[in-house]
Amino acid sequence: MDLLTGRVFGSTITAMTSRVSLVAAARSSAALAERFDDDRPLDHTGLYEIRLAAPALMPLGAAELRYCSPTPRSRATGDALGFAPLVQPALRDCDMGRWRGWTLADVTACEPAAVDAWLADPRSAPHGGEPLLAFILRIGGWLDTRPACDGAIVAVAEPAVVRAALVYALKAPPSTYWSVDVGPLSTVTLTGVPGRWSLRLEAGVR
Template sequence: MTVRVTLLSPAMGAALREARFDDGDPLDDAGVRQARAAAGGLPRISAALCAPSPRCRGTATALGLSPASVPELRDLEVGGWRGRGLAELSAAEPEAVAAWLADPGAAPHGGESLLDLVARVGSWLDGRTDDDGRLLAVVEPAVVRAAVVHALELPLRLFWRLDVPPLTLTELTGRAGRWNLRCGRPPAPEPAPPVS
């Protein structure tokens, strides 16, 4: 039997719209409307999960889900950069930003490195068993990237090359040690299973 982990990036929020690191803002009205409009396109699932951020919880609620919050699926912890924009940081701390973007082990913000993020998300992913069935997890884009990098054993430098638009599904199927990827599809109703 195969476990299916579908990662859904949350709806657009103020932090994403303003190109800044999330600082715990709730989902705004436009994001709620977008998520409600996508609700009919979710795949069949056996369990719903979400990251503990207000944006992920708000997206899950707007989708009509009652997910369990999973701390291991929290966003990249950016320490002192929380709430700040990348353009602002690049002007104020150009060396720190350059080091962070170039070195997966760097954490000049005082938070978590990409190495740490990928290890945390990968450990959670590899802990899934066949009994987990079809999981849907609403998680931040950095968590989607980390899961893909881990599952496909990609070089960490490719983390920044993976785009994860709001309200898109990334599907990993398989089991620990052998994952397949289906990425970037928008929520759309799945065809009904054949009647036998």
């Protein structure tokens, strides 16, 4: 079978298209206080923002499959929205090695050359953890291995995970990762089949 053409023994079939909605976890700190590989729980602002966003996001809980990153704030966001998500280790944040728990300002002040190398080369890992390219491919691998289902799929994930999924799905250069801004509780939907994904923008007026 050719997944790109859908041909089997001279016949044409329609491949089942998956619909995956990714919801960025609510905040656990102010933007400037965000730490690499952060595992802190939701703060008061994050809980308040979930209550405000709940009417728009809770319908996603009707998805046939519901997942989340293993971080406390991702799990708490999914639970607060009524998703009862299944934790997916593959959706963990990028492994930042010895930089884990540091802010970008902290690292830049202590290791400016290492930060420059990390930003310039997606294959580098001066922190001793996971290179950006490997992180993007890991998230893409999770996306490509979702089970085919008639219903939708929803996953609550760290903003970095959502950014990586977008870069992979759009087949964009890894450097595009740095140009994607994913705010808390923002949502993107990807549709397609393994290796062929499209970004779906929902209509604002129905």
